[in-house]
Each structure stands twice: as structure tokens, then as C-alpha cells.
Amino acid sequence: MRPWPWRVWLRCVIDDALLRRQALLRIRGHSVAWVAPLLLLVLITLVDYNTSEKFRIISWIVLVPGIAAAICGVWTTAAFAVVSVVTYIVMDSTYPDEYQAGLPDFILVALGGVLATLACAIRVRGQERMLHMRDIAETTRRTVLRPLPPRWAGLEHAAVYLSADTEARVGGDFYDIQSSPHGTRVLVGDVQGKGLGAVEAAAALLGTFREAGYHEPDLATVAARLEIRMLRHRRHTTALGRDDGDRFATAVLIGIPGDGSDTVDIVNFGHEPPLAVGPDGVRPLPPGGGLPLGMGDLAENSAPPPLTRFPLARAETLLMTTDGVTEARDGNGVYYALDDEVARAVAADPRAAAPRRLVRLVRDGVLRHSGGHLGDDTTIFAIRRLEEGAEEGGLGS
The missing domain is CATH 1.20.58 (Methane Monooxygenase Hydroxylase; Chain G, domain 1)
Structure with missing residues (x-):
């Protein structure tokens, strides 16, 4: 290397x-x-x-x-x-x-x-x-991206946020885990644009996610609430006369049932699909094909993207990234090959699939590949189910 x-x-x-x-x-x-x-x-x-x-x-x-x-x-x-x-x-x-x-x-x-x-x-x-x-x-960073316990809501998780602005600590990327009586919900996303406007939009979406993710039994309803919140935020900024009234956000909304089944429900709002990383290799989940948050009114029925259920073994880690990873390029303009690098690392050492190791691996790889020149804010987020009896923490705030 x-x-x-x-x-x-x-x-x-x-x-x-x-x-x-x-x-x-x-x-x-x-x-x-x-x-x-x-x-x-x-x-x-x-x-x-x-x-x-x-x-x-x-x-x-x-x-x-x-x-x-x-x-x-x-x-x-x-x-x-x-x-x-x-x-x-x-x-x-x-x-x-x-x-x-x-x-x-x-x-x-x-x-x-x-x-x-x-x-x-x-x-x-x-x-x-x-x-x-x-x-x-x-x-501001702690308000938008609140600290999460190391083991939370039945999940082991790890996250890295890298700002494209060396003087900034927070941007338009967002992520959170919300436990609820209906299972665990996870949201990872990226607001279009930069600056305080992107931070405001991210904070609005996270606030809605934390409430709807806890109270709503149906993940599709949570997705609909997020879409409505983004549209309301856009109308508000337009009424203020700001020029970011057309802002949108890509996101992945994940529901992990509390019944112990080896499946996850995913609603994809135009975001990069997660990678399922386990001891047996890397498995990209199919893209959802949905429109980003804030653009649902362009669809024929104005409905949020469909909910899709995928198998996910307990030993597998879900890796989610924003486009700061997928669009990272080296001096020759070659994009960072996320899937290939993760697959090689897991093949060499299956323990690399652990969330903390996986996040460090991707972070180091992106920085090496791009020479430290990040074109966009970069978030790397990984989650994996805890073993039975290993959970710390209960229903979150």
C-alpha cells in the first residue's frame, strides 16, 4: 500500500x-x-x-x-x-x-x-x-449527529465523518440509530449541497426520524413522514426567500425487526445501496431505484420508494457510505473501488468485517486513494447485530 x-x-x-x-x-x-x-x-x-x-x-x-x-x-x-x-x-x-x-x-x-x-x-x-x-x-455536530453508545438498540456500530472543508466539523451528511417498540430503525443520508442550509435540512430530517422511527409501527410510514418533512422544509426555505428551496437528500432507511429474524427492511431514497459484508465475502444489496427525499412529488403517485426485504445473517455487517466515498478519485481520475477493496480485506482476514475495522479500512482507503483531497463530505457507517445477551442500552430517546 x-x-x-x-x-x-x-x-x-x-x-x-x-x-x-x-x-x-x-x-x-x-x-x-x-x-x-x-x-x-x-x-x-x-x-x-x-x-x-x-x-x-x-x-x-x-x-x-x-x-x-x-x-x-x-x-x-x-x-x-x-x-x-x-x-x-x-x-x-x-x-x-x-x-x-x-x-x-x-x-x-x-x-x-x-x-x-x-x-x-x-x-x-x-x-x-x-x-x-x-x-x-x-x-452543532453533537446536535445533528448525536453521540451513540457503542452498543445501541441491539446493534454494534461504528461511524466516521470526514468533512471536505478542513475548517468545518459538520455538513450535510447524517446518520442515526433509533430503537423502538417495533424494532430498530437506522437512517443514513446525504443532503444535496453544503453549508448551513444543508445542516438545517439534515437536522430537520433527523428530528423527524427520531420521532417517527420510535412511534410508527410501519417502516413505510416512517419513510412517508421523512418525505413530507423534506417537502415542508423546502417550502419554508422558499418562503424565506432563500435560494435553496429545491434542496433534496438521498437516504437509506433500514428497519431491523425485533423478532430475531435474519432479515432487514430497506427503503432507498436514491442512495448508494448498502453492502452486506461478512466472513464469506461482500454482497451488494440491489439498488432501490427510489427518488431522493424532497422529490417525491415528481413520481406519478407521489408515494415514497417501496419497502424491500433482504436476508442478512447475524454475522454480516451492513456498510453504508455517502458519495464522498464512491466519488473519491485519485490523481488520474480513477474512482475508489469500494467493493473490491472491502472484498480483498475480508478475504485476507474475515475479522475485517467487524464494524470498527471495516470503517477504519474504508476511511484509510479513501484518504489514500484521493490523496486527502475529498470532493465532498464523507460518511462511513457500519452496523451489525449484537450476539444474544450482549446488548447495552434499551429504548432510545
């Missing part, structure tokens, strides 16, 4: 670099960022003191507040700026008059300290803004 290219590595590093840097500069909860500029101050002073007048480097002390500005707080940087000026005056005065640098270097050190303090204030303000935006994005 080819190693991850440097772009992928850089993307992963930049994402949390500032937060990790702050953690590295703390010991037992106390900041030690001041140590580096202090050592530089001491080093410059000692070298200047122990060399002749022909090797004057005391003016290099202007570097001290500059280093502090990059890693310390505003008040610490200001303190180093003052200490640097005082140290410069003391050290320069120890030389005879003809070797003193005097006013020009004093202005350099003083001005450097002022500029370093201002730069530090700008850096800290930007960093605080970035952390605030990350908190907002993380809250």
Missing part, C-alpha cells in the same frame, strides 16, 4: 496543532512557555558579557519578546519586552563610551518589544476566536 501523502499528514496536524501546543507547554497544569524566552535572554546576556567589544550581540535581545509573542500570553510578552529593554541598558552601559551602541539599538529593542506585545495580543485574540468557533461547530 502507498503511504499517506504529505497533504493528508499536514491536514491532520494543522487541525489540532494549536491545542496540542498549549498542552505541551504545560506541566502539571502550570505553563512553562516562559522558559524558552528566558533561556534565550540569559544566553544572549552571557555571550555578550563574556566576549570582547568587537562581538556585540546584546541588540539580539530583541528576539526575546518575539519568541515570547509566539508561545506566551500578552502580559508575559510585555514583561519580557520590559526586561529586554532594561537588560539592554544595563549591558550597554558596561562598555566604554566608544563601544556603546546607544540610542539606535535602544530604539530597536524598545520598538521590537512593543511590536511583539501587539502581535501577541492579535495572536491570542485569534486563537480565542478559533476555539470559540470550534466549540460552536462541535456543539
Whole structure:
């Protein structure tokens, strides 16, 4: 296998670099960022003191507040700026008059300290803004894509969400598991478009799914409720005068009966069909051929796609992805061969069919194949029935 290219590595590093840097500069909860500029101050002073007048480097002390500005707080940087000026005056005065640098270097050190303090204030303000935006994005992500217990509603599951926007944490992809008195329901989908409008549509669909998926005994009724919700959302955005009134969403709605039968019910709203992955290989489920959510009024009878029942062994995992996976291309424009890569991995090691391993496998494969350049938000979601007696959690919220 080819190693991850440097772009992928850089993307992963930049994402949390500032937060990790702050953690590295703390010991037992106390900041030690001041140590580096202090050592530089001491080093410059000692070298200047122990060399002749022909090797004057005391003016290099202007570097001290500059280093502090990059890693310390505003008040610490200001303190180093003052200490640097005082140290410069003391050290320069120890030389005879003809070797003193005097006013020009004093202005350099003083001005450097002022500029370093201002730069530090700008850096800290930007960093605080970035952390605030990350908190907002993380809250949005948890609202739309709520955390799920590792074993939930009789299912073992795993999920990975990769945003095409390196600064975003959530987009138009969505997934959820809803337990109910009528079995377990699963929804995976992708809202057309990007931005906050796509997030709004995803949140609307998930809210409807969580209510209808719990209360409605018939999966076809849940599908109809989702279609109606998308149409209502479109009418609302149109009434607001927004230009995304024609938005739609592809989705796969899955019903797992609670009677222990080895079957699943699927309603496919124009989405990529799931893959059944087990120790015996990979089995693509037939496409449903239905229209995406929000486009049901284009059908002759305006009815949602038909419900189809498929066999699914207890050892098989259902793998669902959004088009960020199927449309991932390499530098030559070749699409990612999901089925082939999964089949090879399962043939080499049947344990690769486990949800967590399967999701990691597809994630790594997509990133390698695309060189880290994702053309669309990417969701990889896998579910498998738990063994008898292994369930943790009951009827969900």
C-alpha cells in the first residue's frame, strides 16, 4: 500500500496543532512557555558579557519578546519586552563610551518589544476566536449527529465523518440509530449541497426520524413522514426567500425487526445501496431505484420508494457510505473501488468485517486513494447485530 501523502499528514496536524501546543507547554497544569524566552535572554546576556567589544550581540535581545509573542500570553510578552529593554541598558552601559551602541539599538529593542506585545495580543485574540468557533461547530455536530453508545438498540456500530472543508466539523451528511417498540430503525443520508442550509435540512430530517422511527409501527410510514418533512422544509426555505428551496437528500432507511429474524427492511431514497459484508465475502444489496427525499412529488403517485426485504445473517455487517466515498478519485481520475477493496480485506482476514475495522479500512482507503483531497463530505457507517445477551442500552430517546 502507498503511504499517506504529505497533504493528508499536514491536514491532520494543522487541525489540532494549536491545542496540542498549549498542552505541551504545560506541566502539571502550570505553563512553562516562559522558559524558552528566558533561556534565550540569559544566553544572549552571557555571550555578550563574556566576549570582547568587537562581538556585540546584546541588540539580539530583541528576539526575546518575539519568541515570547509566539508561545506566551500578552502580559508575559510585555514583561519580557520590559526586561529586554532594561537588560539592554544595563549591558550597554558596561562598555566604554566608544563601544556603546546607544540610542539606535535602544530604539530597536524598545520598538521590537512593543511590536511583539501587539502581535501577541492579535495572536491570542485569534486563537480565542478559533476555539470559540470550534466549540460552536462541535456543539452543532453533537446536535445533528448525536453521540451513540457503542452498543445501541441491539446493534454494534461504528461511524466516521470526514468533512471536505478542513475548517468545518459538520455538513450535510447524517446518520442515526433509533430503537423502538417495533424494532430498530437506522437512517443514513446525504443532503444535496453544503453549508448551513444543508445542516438545517439534515437536522430537520433527523428530528423527524427520531420521532417517527420510535412511534410508527410501519417502516413505510416512517419513510412517508421523512418525505413530507423534506417537502415542508423546502417550502419554508422558499418562503424565506432563500435560494435553496429545491434542496433534496438521498437516504437509506433500514428497519431491523425485533423478532430475531435474519432479515432487514430497506427503503432507498436514491442512495448508494448498502453492502452486506461478512466472513464469506461482500454482497451488494440491489439498488432501490427510489427518488431522493424532497422529490417525491415528481413520481406519478407521489408515494415514497417501496419497502424491500433482504436476508442478512447475524454475522454480516451492513456498510453504508455517502458519495464522498464512491466519488473519491485519485490523481488520474480513477474512482475508489469500494467493493473490491472491502472484498480483498475480508478475504485476507474475515475479522475485517467487524464494524470498527471495516470503517477504519474504508476511511484509510479513501484518504489514500484521493490523496486527502475529498470532493465532498464523507460518511462511513457500519452496523451489525449484537450476539444474544450482549446488548447495552434499551429504548432510545
